[in-house]
Amino acid sequence: RRSTQLLIRCHSTTSTKNASIGQRQQLFMVDEASPGSVFFLPHGTRIFNKLVQFMKVQQARYGFQEVISPLIYKKALWETSGHWDKYKEDMFKVEGFENNDCDGNHTYGLKPMNCPGHCVIFNSTLRSYQDLPVRMSDWSSLHRNEASGGLTGLTRVRRFHQDDGHIFCTRQQVGEEIAKSLRLVKLVYGVFGMDNYRMTFSSRPDEHIGSEQEWDEAEHQLTSVLDEVVGKENWNTRDKDGAFYGPKIDILLKDNFGKEHQIGTIQLDFQLPARFGLKYKGEDGELHQPVMIHRAVFGSVERFLALLIDHFDGKWPFWLSPRHAVVIPVNETHKEYAQKVAASISGELLEALDAPAILESHRFNVDVDNRSDTVGLKTREAIVKGYNYIIIVGDKEAEAGKVAMRSRDNRKIELLSPDEVRNMYIKLEESFE
Amino acid sequence: RRSTQLLIRCHSTTSTKNASIGQRQQLFMVDEASPGSVFFLPHGTRIFNKLVQFMKVQQARYGFQEVISPLIYKKALWETSGHWDKYKEDMFKVEGFENNDCDGNHTYGLKPMNCPGHCVIFNSTLRSYQDLPVRMSDWSSLHRNEASGGLTGLTRVRRFHQDDGHIFCTRQQVGEEIAKSLRLVKLVYGVFGMDNYRMTFSSRPDEHIGSEQEWDEAEHQLTSVLDEVVGKENWNTRDKDGAFYGPKIDILLKDNFGKEHQIGTIQLDFQLPARFGLKYKGEDGELHQPVMIHRAVFGSVERFLALLIDHFDGKWPFWLSPRHAVVIPVNETHKEYAQKVAASISGELLEALDAPAILESHRFNVDVDNRSDTVGLKTREAIVKGYNYIIIVGDKEAEAGKVAMRSRDNRKIELLSPDEVRNMYIKLEESFE
Numbered sequence: 001r002r003s004t005q006l007l008i009r010c011h012s013t014t015s016t017k018n019a020s021i022g023q024r025q026q027l028f029m030v031d032e033a034s035p036g037s038v039f040f041l042p043h044g045t046r047i048f049n050k051l052v053q054f055m056k057v058q059q060a061r062y063g064f065q066e067v068i069s070p071l072i073y074k075k076a077l078w079e080t081s082g083h084w085d086k087y088k089e090d091m092f093k094v095e096g097f098e099n100n101d102c103d104g105n106h107t108y109g110l111k112p113m114n115c116p117g118h119c120v121i122f123n124s125t126l127r128s129y130q131d132l133p134v135r136m137s138d139w140s141s142l143h144r145n146e147a148s149g150g151l152t153g154l155t156r157v158r159r160f161h162q163d164d165g166h167i168f169c170t171r172q173q174v175g176e177e178i179a180k181s182l183r184l185v186k187l188v189y190g191v192f193g194m195d196n197y198r199m200t201f202s203s204r205p206d207e208h209i210g211s212e213q214e215w216d217e218a219e220h221q222l223t224s225v226l227d228e229v230v231g232k233e234n235w236n237t238r239d240k241d242g243a244f245y246g247p248k249i250d251i252l253l254k255d256n257f258g259k260e261h262q263i264g265t266i267q268l269d270f271q272l273p274a275r276f277g278l279k280y281k282g283e284d285g286e287l288h289q290p291v292m293i294h295r296a297v298f299g300s301v302e303r304f305l306a307l308l309i310d311h312f313d314g315k316w317p318f319w320l321s322p323r324h325a326v327v328i329p330v331n332e333t334h335k336e337y338a339q340k341v342a343a344s345i346s347g348e349l350l351e352a353l354d355a356p357a358i359l360e361s362h363r364f365n366v367d368v369d370n371r372s373d374t375v376g377l378k379t380r381e382a383i384v385k386g387y388n389y390i391i392i393v394g395d396k397e398a399e400a401g402k403v404a405m406r407s408r409d410n411r412k413i414e415l416l417s418p419d420e421v422r423n424m425y426i427k428l429e430e431s432f433e
Numbered sequence: 434r435r436s437t438q439l440l441i442r443c444h445s446t447t448s449t450k451n452a453s454i455g456q457r458q459q460l461f462m463v464d465e466a467s468p469g470s471v472f473f474l475p476h477g478t479r480i481f482n483k484l485v486q487f488m489k490v491q492q493a494r495y496g497f498q499e500v501i502s503p504l505i506y507k508k509a510l511w512e513t514s515g516h517w518d519k520y521k522e523d524m525f526k527v528e529g530f531e532n533n534d535c536d537g538n539h540t541y542g543l544k545p546m547n548c549p550g551h552c553v554i555f556n557s558t559l560r561s562y563q564d565l566p567v568r569m570s571d572w573s574s575l576h577r578n579e580a581s582g583g584l585t586g587l588t589r590v591r592r593f594h595q596d597d598g599h600i601f602c603t604r605q606q607v608g609e610e611i612a613k614s615l616r617l618v619k620l621v622y623g624v625f626g627m628d629n630y631r632m633t634f635s636s637r638p639d640e641h642i643g644s645e646q647e648w649d650e651a652e653h654q655l656t657s658v659l660d661e662v663v664g665k666e667n668w669n670t671r672d673k674d675g676a677f678y679g680p681k682i683d684i685l686l687k688d689n690f691g692k693e694h695q696i697g698t699i700q701l702d703f704q705l706p707a708r709f710g711l712k713y714k715g716e717d718g719e720l721h722q723p724v725m726i727h728r729a730v731f732g733s734v735e736r737f738l739a740l741l742i743d744h745f746d747g748k749w750p751f752w753l754s755p756r757h758a759v760v761i762p763v764n765e766t767h768k769e770y771a772q773k774v775a776a777s778i779s780g781e782l783l784e785a786l787d788a789p790a791i792l793e794s795h796r797f798n799v800d801v802d803n804r805s806d807t808v809g810l811k812t813r814e815a816i817v818k819g820y821n822y823i824i825i826v827g828d829k830e831a832e833a834g835k836v837a838m839r840s841r842d843n844r845k846i847e848l849l850s851p852d853e854v855r856n857m858y859i860k861l862e863e864s865f866e
C-alpha cells in the first residue's frame with residue numbers, strides 16, 4: 001500500500017484542529033503524490049461547491065460575468081506580465097514535447113493568478129466606454145511553487161482556488177467599484193457570522209510606477225470610500241505597503257486564537273493595463289487606458305474553508321453542511337420506511353431514474369444508517385460525524401407516517417412528517433442558518 | 434495589440450460552423466498565448482456551467498460522489514500508472530523550482546486523466562465490500578499535449594474537461610453498474626434530442642493482460658447488458674479493439690454531416706487496480722481487488738458543446754440558452770420600466786444588494802437593450818445573437834403593467850405580465866425545453 005496521509009503536515013494550532021475535523025468528517029486528504037495539492041473527498045467537495053455556488057450567486061448581482069480561462073500560458077505572456085522576471089521561481093514551469101509546438105516555443109507557465117489571462121480576454125475585442133466596467137470572475141485552479149517544507153493542510157498549499165475577479169473600468173468609476181466591492185465583503189462575511197475582521201489601506205511604496213498625480217487620485221479614492229463604507233474609525237493605514245503598481249485594501253480576519261489571516265483584497269493596478277496595452281474607446285472617440293482592479297472576497301477558497309472549520313469548530317450551519325441528516329431505522333423491519341423517508345426529505349430520489357431530474361430544486365444530504373448497531377451508538381457516531389439532524393424511525397413513526405427528529409445540539413425529539421422536515425430544511429437553507 | 438483570434442484554426446465543416454456561431458454569440462475564443470486551451474467568454478461559460486450542473490444533478494441520483502483532485506502529480510505516480518512509460522510525449526511535464534521539493538523530486542506530470550488520482554483516493558482508507566460500489570466523479574481540467582498543427586476550435590484541444598467518473602466495484606457488481614451507466618447515457622442524450630448514436634462493443638485485443646477467464650466473464654457481462662438495455666440489434670462489435678486492460682463500450686454520435694464522433698465511453702479495467710494495489714475487505718474477511726470502470730457520458734465537455742452547437746445550429750433550447758430574453762424599450766421614457774421588467778423576470782435583482790441572494794432560485798439571463806437604435810434593428814440583432822425571446826415595452830405595456838413578447842422563431846406577439854413570463858420560463862427550464 002502507498003502511504004496516504006490525512007493532513008499530516010499540520011503544525012499550527014489552527015491547522016491541527018483543522019486536520020482532526022477534516023479527518024473525522026472525511027473532508028479532505030493530502031498525499032505524497034502531489035504535495036500541497038489538497039484532495040477534496042466527497043463531503044469536503046460538497047462544502048467547497050456550496051461556497052462557490054454561494055459566491056457565484058452574489059457576484060452575479062454585483063455585475064460579474066464568469067469566464068473560464070486556460071491554466072498554462074506560453075513564456076511570452078509571462079514576460080509581458082512581468083511574472084517571468086519577478087516571480088519565476090514561484091511558478092511551475094510546463095514543458096511540452098518539443099516537436100508539438102510549431103512555433104518552436106514549448107515552454108509554458110502554470111498560472112499562479114488569473115490576471116494576465118483576463119487581460120487577453122479584455123483585449124480580444126475593442127471595448128467602448130459604454131461597455132465599462134467589465135467585471136470578470138474566474139474559479140480556475142492556481143498553482144504557486146511553495147517550498148514543500150512549509151506546506152500545511154489547507155492554509156499553505158501549492159494548488160488553490162480563488163473567488164477571483166478583475167474589474168476593468170475608467171478612472172472615474174474606480175470609487176464606485178471599490179465601494180461595491182466593500183459592500184460585497186461586508187455582505188459575505190456577515191452571512192458567515194465573521195465579524196472579527198479589520199481593513200487596512202496600503203499607500204504608495206518608495207518604488208512605484210505611475211505619476212504622483214495618479215497615486216494621489218487613487219489613494220484619495222480608496223480612503224474616501226473606506227470612510228464612507230466602513231467608517232472613519234474602522235480602518236487603518238499601512239504606510240508605503242502598497243504594491244508598486246497601485247494602492248490596496250486588505251481584509252484581515254482574526255481567528256479564535258487571535259491570529260490574523262489575510263483573506264479578501266482589493267487592489268488598484270496601473271501597471272498590467274499598460275503592459276498589455278489595454279485600451280477602450282472613450283466618449284471623446286479616443287483610446288484610453290482602463291484601470292484594473294484585482295479583488296477577492298474569500299481570497300483562497302481553501303484558506304477560507306480552513307478558517308470556517310475553525311470558526312464553526314466543525315459544527316457546520318445547516319446550509320453549508322455536507323451532512324444534513326441521517327435516518328436511523330430502529331430495526332430491520334424499518335429499513336424500507338427509512339429509505340422512503342430519506343428520499344422524500346432529500347428530494348434526491350423523487351424522480352424516476354430514467355427521467356431527467358430538474359435542476360433548480362432543494363436537495364439535501366440525507367443518509368440512511370443501515371448497519372446493525374444500536375440506535376444509541378449510531379446516534380453518537382452521527383454526532384461525531386457532524387450530522388445536523390438525527391432522524392429515528394420505528395414502529396410508531398412508520399404507522400403514523402412520521403419521523404422522530406433531534407438536532408445535533410439538542411436532545412429534544414420532535415415528531416414530524418417528512419414534508420414538515422423538508423419544508424423546515426428549505427427555510428434553514430434559504431435563511432443561511 | 435496582441436493578435437487574438439476567434440477559432441481561426443477551424444478547417445472541417447463542423448468546426449467552421451462552430452467558429453462562426455461561437456463568434457457571433459461571443460461564446461469562446463482562442464489565443465496564441467495558450468494554443469489548444471479554449472477561453473470561454475461569459476456566454477459560453479453559462480452554457481458550459483449549465484451542462485455541468487445538469488450532469489451533476491443526474492449523476493448524484495446514480496450514486497456518484499464528486500471529488501476535487503490535484504492537477505499535477507509526481508513522476509512516480511505516472512510510473513505506477515504506466516503513463517510515464519506509454520504516454521509521456523502526450524503529457525505536459527511540470528518542473529518545480531529545484532530547491533522547493535525536499536525529497537529532491539521536482540518533476541511532475543500535468544494530468545491527462547483523473548484515474549490515477551482516484552486510485553489514490555480509493556486507497557486512502559480500507560474499504561469494505563459494504564462500501565462498494567464507490568463511484569467518484571470529477572470535473573478537473575485535463576491536458577494532453579497534442580501537436581499544435583492539429584488543434585481546432587473545441588474539438589481538438591490541449592485542455593478539456595470530462596464528465597469523468599470511476600466506479601470501483603466487485604466483479605459481481607459489474608453488470609449492474611454497466612447497465613446503470615447505459616441508462617444514464619440514454620437519459621442524457623434523450624434530453625438533448627440526440628438520437629442519432631450507436632454503441633459499439635470492443636473485445637480483447639491480441640495483446641492483453643488478465644486471464645482468458647477474466648476476459649470471458651467481462652466480455653459476457655458487457656454484451657449481455659448491451660442486449661438487455663439497448664437491444665440485440667442496436668449495437669455492434671469491433672473485434673479486438675478493446676484496450677489491453679479491458680473491454681469497452683463506446684458511444685458514437687453522428688453529426689448533421691454524417692460524421693461520427695466518439696462521445697461517451699464505458700471501459701472495464703483490470704490493470705490500474707493491480708498497478709495501484711487496490712483492495713477491499715470482502716464478506717469472507719479477505720482482501721480482494723476491485724474492478725475499475727472508467728465512464729463518461731458527455732466525454733469531453735468541449736467536444737460535446739461543439740456537437741450541441743452543430744445539433745441546434747446555434748438555436749439553444751431555452752433551458753441551455755445563455756441569452757433567455759432581451760427587453761427593448763420603445764423609447765427613452767420606457768427605460769426605467771424595461772429595467773424593472775427585466776429584474777422581475779430574471780429573478781436576479783429582486784433582492785436588495787446588501788442582503789444575500791438565496792441559492793436555489795430560478796435565475797434567467799435577461800438583458801435590456803438601452804441603445805438608441807430602432808426597435809426593428811434591435812429585434813433583428815437580438816435574433817442574430819440568439820435571444821430566445823424578445824420583449825418590447827412601450828406606453829401601452831407600461832400602463833397595463835404588461836410586456837409584448839415574441840419568440841426567436843415566431844413573430845406572433847403575446848401580451849403578458851412579467852409574472853406570467855417568469856412562470857412560463859420556469860416551466861420551460863424544468864421541462865428541458
Ligand SMILES: [Zn+2]
Nearest residue numbers: 113114115294
Ligand atoms: Zn489579479
Ligand SMILES: [Zn+2]
Nearest residue numbers: 546547548727
Ligand atoms: Zn479513467
